[in-house]
Amino acid sequence: MSTTVAQPTHTLPDSIGLDAFLERAADDPLPLADRYRLVAAARVLLEELYVHLPLKRAMHATDPVQRLRLLERRLRPLSEPQFHAELAGVFRELRDLHTGYQLPDPYRGHVATLGFLVERYVDPDGRPHHIVSKIDRSLVHAGFDVGAELETWNGVPIERTIERNAAAQAGSNPDARLARGLEALTLRSLRTGPPPDERWVLLTYRTRAGRRRETRLPWRVRAAEWRAGRAQDPVPTLATSLGIDAGNEATRQIKRALFAPPQARRPSPRAFRGVVAYRTQRLRGRSYGYLRIFSFNVSGARLFAEHLARMVARAPSEGLIVDIRGNPGGHVPAAESALQILSGHPVVPVSFSLPTTRSALVLARSNPSFRVWSSSIRDAVETGEVHSQGFPLTDPEAVTAGLPRYTGPKILITDALSYSAADIFAAGFQDNDLGPVLGTAWRSGGGGANVWTHELLRVWLPELLGELPRGAGFRVALRRATRTRGNVDVPLEDLGVQADEVHELTERDVTGRNQDLLTAAAALLS
Template identity: 25%
Template sequence: MRQIAVTALVCALLPGLAPGQLTPDQKISDFQHLAGLYAKHYAPYEWKRDVSGFDLMEITPWLNKVAATRSDLEFYDVMSAYVASLNDAHDAYSLPSNFNTTLNFSVDVYDGVLLVDSINRTRLPGSEFPFMNGYELVSIDGVAAEKLLETFLRYNIAANDRSTRRFAAALLTVRPQWVMPFAPDVPEISTVVFRRPDGSTESHRIPWTRTGLPLATVGRYAAPLAAGAGDAEGAPDYIEPLNRLQNCQLLDRGVLSFGDNEPIFAASLGANFTLRLGRQSSDGFYSGIFDYGPYKIGFIRIPSFSPNDPAGAVTSFFQEVRYFQGKTDGLIVDVMRNPGGSVSYAGQLLSLLLPSRWSAVGFEIRASSGWVASISSSLESAKAQGAPPLIIAQLQGIKDAIVTANHELRGRTGPVPLIGLTIDQEPLTDPSGAPYAYTKPLMLLTDELSASAADMFAATIQDNSRGTLFGWRTMGAGGSVTSWAAGSYSQGSVSMTESLMTRSREVITPEFPATRYIENVGVRPDIEADYMTRDNLNRGGAAFVDAFLKAMSERIANGK
C-alpha cells in the first residue's frame, strides 16, 4: 500500500503527464539508447548519409520531437519514425504489443491501383459482402485509400519506393500495433467503399477483427528493467556470431504468398506442367517440368532460405537438380516473394546451380568493439570444444578482418566471405571431376519482394553470368540483421543491419552512383516483366507465365 501511495504522489507532482506514462527523462534515455545502438552497430551508416541524405548521428531534432510527445504512444511513434528514416528494409522498431486488427481482406498495388487480392470468406461471406478480388479499394471511413497509404508508408519500409508501397498497402486492412502505435484507434465497424471493374462503386460496413491486448501505456518504472539478450556483448556459444552474420531475412509483412511454397502464379502453370514437389506441406520446394514446344523446361520455387530442416532441404534440392540435369533442356528457378534467410543455406543451393568457378557476395561487417569481443570469445570457445576446422577458420578470418578495420580506423571491414573461406568458390564435382551443379540454360525469376538472402542469390547468379534474370528488380535489403532491446523503460526492440552485401562487380543504375552494394539498389533483371498488373491478378498470372516460358525457350534455342 505504501508503494502505491508513493507512486500516486509522484504522478501528481509531474504536471502534463497522464498516470502511468513514461517521464520525459525516461523517454530521452530510451531514445538516446536507440540512437547509441545505431551509432555503434549500424553498418550502412555512411551509405545512408551520403546517398540517402539521412545522418542518424544528427539527433538534436529527434530529441526535440521526443520532448514534445504527450503520451507513450506518441513517443513510440517518434522511435519508429527515426528508424524508418533509414529507408532500410531490415530495420524496424517494434512496440511491446501483441495487438492486431484486420478487415479480413487484403489489397496490393496492381498497375498503380489498390486492388483486392484475397478475401477471408469465413469472416466475410459472399452473400453478405459480395465484393470480389480485382475490386479497387477507394476509401475507408471516408478517407481515400491512397491518402491512407501515403500515411502508412513509414510503418513498413522496404528499401525502395515500389516495395514500400506494396508493404504499406497491407497495413490498410491489417494493422499490427507492434508496427503501428495507434493501430487500436479503429472503430468497431468501418465503412469501406470499393470500385467495381465497370467503374461503379459499392459500400460495405465491415467489422474489424481484433486479437491481442492493446497497448495504451507502458507504465512508469522506478529503475530500468534488465536489458534483453540482444544487448549483451558477452561470450555466446561459438556458432552464435556466425548465425548472427548469416541471418539475412525479413519478417512476414502480410503480402499475399510472401514466403509461400506455392508460386503466386500456380493457377496458371497449365496442363503441360507436371508437378513433382509441392503436393505435401512437408515438401520444401515446389517443382515440376513444363512441356513447351520442343523443350522440357524444369521449374523449382525456393520459397525462402530458412527451411525447417536445412540439411534435408539441401538434399531435396540436390535430387531435383540431378533429375533436371538429365530430363530437361533448361531450368527456371523462382525466388519471387522470397523473404530471405540463411546465407549458408543460400550458398549451398547456389553451388548446385553454378558448375564452374564462381564468386560469392562478400559482407562488410560493422567493426565494433562488441564484434571483436564476441568473435574472439567464440574463437577460443570453438578451439576448446574441438569445433570443425572450417568453423575455426571462418571465425579467425572474421576476427582478423574486424581487428584490421579497427586498427585502420574504418567503420567496416572489407568484403568478408560468409560462404566458405574465400570469395572465389570452386565448383562441386564428383570423383571424376564432373560438376554436380546444373549445367544447362538457367533463368531466375525475381521481383521487388525478393529480399535479403534472395537479393544475394540473384546478385550471385548475375555477377557470374550464370543465367537470365527475369521479372522485376529485387528489394535491396542488402545485409545481415540482428535484433536488439531498444530501451529499458519503453521495452521496445529494433532489428538492425550489421553488415553490407558487396557484389563482385560494380553496377550502375539511374537512381544511384556506381556501386557494388545491394542495399537500396537491388539487383536489376536482364528481362523486365511486371507481375503486378490487373491482368495477372484476374487471370492468375497467365500472361507472366507465358512470358517467362517464351523467354526461356528462346534462350534454350540460342544455347544460353
Template identity: 30%
Template sequence: MADTHGISVEANDRKAAGQQAEEIIRSPAGLEIAKTFALGGATVDAAMVYSVEDRRRVLAQVSFALDNFYVHLPRKKSIYGFDPVRALALLRLRGEALTDGEFHESLVEILARVRDRHVMFFGRSPYGYSAVLPFTIETCWENGNELYVVTKIDAGTSQKTLSVGTRVSHWNGIPIDRYVRLNANLFDGGNEAASVARSLAFLTHRPLTQFGPPLEEWVDLRFLDRNGAMAEERFAWIGFDVATLPSAPALGRNLTGFGGDVLLMDLQTARRVRSAPQTFDALQPLQPVAPPLGVPVIQGRGANGVFDYGTLATHDGTFAYLRFWSFSANNVDDLVDALAPVLGTLPQDGLVFDMRGNTGGYIAAGERLLQLFGARPIVPARFQFRITDATRAMAEASDEFAPWRPSFVEAFGTGEEYTRGIPIEGDEADYNKVGRKYAGPVVLISDALAFSTADIFAAGFIDNGIGTVICTDANMAAAGGNNWGWDVVRLFNPDFRVDGKFKVDFNSGKLSKQVRDAFNALGISLSNGSTLSPGRPQFDGTVWTIQDGALTHLVRDVPWMSPDLEVYLAKSPAGLADLPSGIYLSLTMRRALRVKANEGRVLEDVGIVPDIVYHMTLRDVLEKNQDLLERAGKELIGVAIA
C-alpha cells in the same frame, strides 16, 4: 460452424464479459491456424505500456546500436540527409511526456526514416496480433494503366457489392494510388519500388507489434462494381491472431548469418491462413485433371516447407518449377541437401525459380544453392563490418569473427571505414563442394518484396552469370546486409569472462565463495543477499541469472562460443544492456558487396538491375500467374519478346 473455401471457422464465447466472440480459423484437416477477435480489446490495449525506465533504456540502446554497430549509418545519413542518432536524442528530451502510443509511433517513425528494412523495432503488442481488413488489394496493368484490384476476400465476409476483381479507385476519399505512395513514407524500403510494394502489402494487414492499432476505426472504399457502376462500402478493422503458428525464424546455429524480415514472415503466414489454409496440411495427391497451361503442378515440398517443387506446362514446353518462400535453415547445407536430389527428378529443358515475396533467411545457405545451377565455380558475396571501437572489441572477443580481425588492426592505421570484404561463412570452396546439378537454362522471378538473403541470392545469380532475371517491380528490396537481433549483439559482447571451471559452482545452484571472489577480482561486488537462479537452456548452452537487489546479471556457458563463462552485467561499462521484456530490435551488422563484374558494388539501396521488368496482368493477379509464367517459359527457350 461455417466452412468456406476450405477454411473452417467456429465461434467461441470469450470468458471476459463484454467482449465479442472470437472466431477460430482451422485448416481443411482441422488444424487450428488463427483466430479473429474484436480489435481494441483489453489484451491489446494493455500490452503497449512503456514505463519511464523502459523508455530511457529503449532509447539509450537503440541509439547505442545505431551509433556503434549499425553498418550503414554513414551511408544512410549521406543519402537521405537524416541523422537517426540525433533524432533519438531529441526524442529523449520529450519521451517521458508522450503517451504510450505517441512514444511508440515516434520511435517507429525515426527508424523508418533510416530506410533500412533490417532496422526493426517491435513493441509489446502480443506476438502474432494484427489489425486486418477482410480483403487483399494488388496491382496489375491493363493497356498501360496501373490498376488496384481486389484479389481475395476472406471466407465468411459479409459485403454488399465488393467482389474479387473489383477495381478500387479511392481509400477513405483519397485516390488509392496517391494513398499507397503517401503510406510508403511509413515504410523502410531501400528504394521507391520496395517502399511502395511494402505499403501495398501491408495496406490491409497491420502487425500491431510495429504499427499499433490503426488510427481510423474503419475504411471507406470507392470502386467500380460488377456492373461498372461506382460504389462505396465501409469495412471495419478486426483483430487477427496467428500466434499458434509462430513465423519468427528458427535460427538454429545461424545466429550471426541471418538476412531476413520477421515482419514479412508474419505477413506471409497470415496470407497462407487467409487464402491457402490447405498448405498447413499434408500435401494432397495430385489431381488426375491437368491444370491450365501456365499453372504449376506442385509435386512436393522440401526443407520443411521452405520450397515447393514440380512441373510447369506452357505453350512452349514443360519445365521444372521451384517456389522458394524463404531461405530458412538450421544448418548451412540444409537447403542444398534438400534441393540437390530433387533437381534430377524434374524436367531438364529449363527451370523457373520463383522467389516473389521471399522473406530471406540463412544467407550462406541461400548462396550455396547457386552452385546447383552454375556452369562455373560460384563466387559468394563479400561482407564487411563498419569499423568502430565496439565492433573491433567484439571481433577481438570471439573467434566467430577471426577472419575480419586483421582488417580492424589495419584500418585503425589507415583510416578505413570498413573491414575487408569476406564471405559470411566458410571460404569459396564451401560454396562449390556439391557442384552443378541442373544443366538446363534457369529463369529467376522476383519482386520488390523479396528481401535480404533473396536480394543477395539474386545478385549472386546475376554476378555468376546463371540466367535471366524477371522482376515484377522495377527493383527488388535492395536490402543488402546481415541483420542481428539485439539479443545476439548482446551475446557477442560480454562484459567479462570467468574461468569455465566455475560451471560446477553455478550448477550447484548457489553463489560460492570462489565465484564471489572471481567477480570481486574484476571489480564487481556481489552483495550477501544476491541469489542464483537454476540454469536454463539458451543459445545451445546454459544461462544463469544472478539477482542482486534491483540488479540482474547473466552468466552464460556457450561451449561453441568460448570455453569460458560469459558475464553480462545489468549496467555494462561499455553502455550495452538488454532491452526490456517483450521488445525487439534488429539492425544490419554487416553489409554485402557484389562480386565479379559488379566487384565491390554495395547492394543496399542500389539493389539489382533485372533483365526484364514485367508488369503483372489482370489474369496474373486474379488467377494463377499464367501470363507471368508463360513469359518465363519463352525466356527459357530463347523467344525474343518485343
C-alpha cells in the same frame, strides 16, 4: 451510387478486433525509466554497430543519432503510443528493414489484417488497376470478392492512398516503397511498427459485374506463430547468419494461413514444404520446371539444399523458372547453397564487412567466427576506412558437396518485395551468370546485410548492452553485403538487384496463376 454500406456477415477467424487488442496493450503501460533504457540502447546500436550509418546519412539525409538525443529530452509528455511511434519512426527514416525497433509484449508476433490482399496490374492501355487478389472466404459479401476493383479508400482515391502509404514505409528504393505501401494497405506487423490509426476502412469498389458498391471492414489482429501457448516472433533471435525482414516474414505467415490452399497450410511455416514448392509447367508448347521459393527462413543450409536438389532433379531439360517474389529473406547460407544447386560450376558468394568501430573490434576479438575481420578493423585507425575488409559467410561448394546440380537454362523472377537473403540470392544469380533476371519491378528490395538482434549481441558484448524491458527488442544490420565478379564491392543495400527485363503484371497474372508472367519468362528462356 447507393448510400447503403455493406458489411461482411462473419468475422475473420482466429482473430480479435484491433480495439480489443489495443485495450489489452494499454492495461500495462511501459514505465518512463524503461523508455529511457530503450532510447539509450538504440543509440548504442546505431553509433557503435550499425554498418550502414554513413551510407544512410548520405543517401537519405537523415541523422538518427541526433533524433534519438532529441527523443530522450522530450520523453516525458509522450503517451505510450506516441513513444512507440516516435522510436519506430527514427528507424523507419533509415529505409532499412533489417534495422528497427521491435515493440514489447503484447505486440510480439501479432499482425493487423483486413483479411484480403490488394494487387496492382496495368491494362493494355497503360492504366493501373487495384483489385482484390485474395480474400478469406468469411469476408466475401455483396460482390466483394477476388476481382473486385478498388476505387476509393476512406474517401481517398486508391492511387493517392497507396502513394501516401508508400511514403510511410521503410522500403529502401522507390520500387520497394511502392510495393510495401500496397501490401501495408491490408497487412501490418505490430512488432515492427505502430498499429493502424483507423479501426476500420470504408471502401468504394466495383464488382466483377461492374456494379459500384461500398463496404466497411474492420481491422483484426492475428498471431503469426504460436508456441507454448503464446504468440512468438516468426524469426529466430539468436541466429548468426540471418538476412531477413522480420516484419515481412510475419505478414508472409499470415498470408499463408489465410490464403494458401488447405494442404499448403499444414506444414510448419519453417518446414521446407512451407517455404518452397515445385511443379512442371507447360508454356509455349514446351515443359518447364517452376520453382517457387517463398522464404529462406529455414533451420539449416545442407538440409535445405538436399530438399531443393530433389525437387529440381525433376525439372525438364528445356529450362527452370525460379520465382522469389515476396521472399523476405532468411538464412544466408541456405540462399547461397541454393544458388550452387542451380549451377554447374562453383559460385562466388557475396562478401560481408563490419563497421570499423571500437565495439565492432571488441566483437571481432571476442567471437572466434569474427576474428578474420579484426585486423582490418584495427588498421582503420590509420586508413580511415569506415568498413572492414570483406569476407564470405558461406562456402556453397562445401555445403552442397555430393548433391546433384541443375545445369539446364534458368531464369529468375524477382519483385520489389524480394529482400535481404533473397537480394543476395538474386545478386549471386546475376553475378554468376546463371541466367537472366525478369522483374515485376526494376529493382529488388535492396536489403544488403547480415542482421543480428540485440539479444544475440548481448551474448558477446554484455558490458555494452543491457537487458531490454518487457520483450522489447532491436534488430541491426551488422555486416554489410557487397557483390562479386562484374559487380565487385557494389553494395546491395538500397540499390538491390536491377532486372534485365521487366514484366508489368496483367489482370491474368493477378487473378490467375501468373500466366502472362510465366509466358514472358519462357520466352526469355527459349
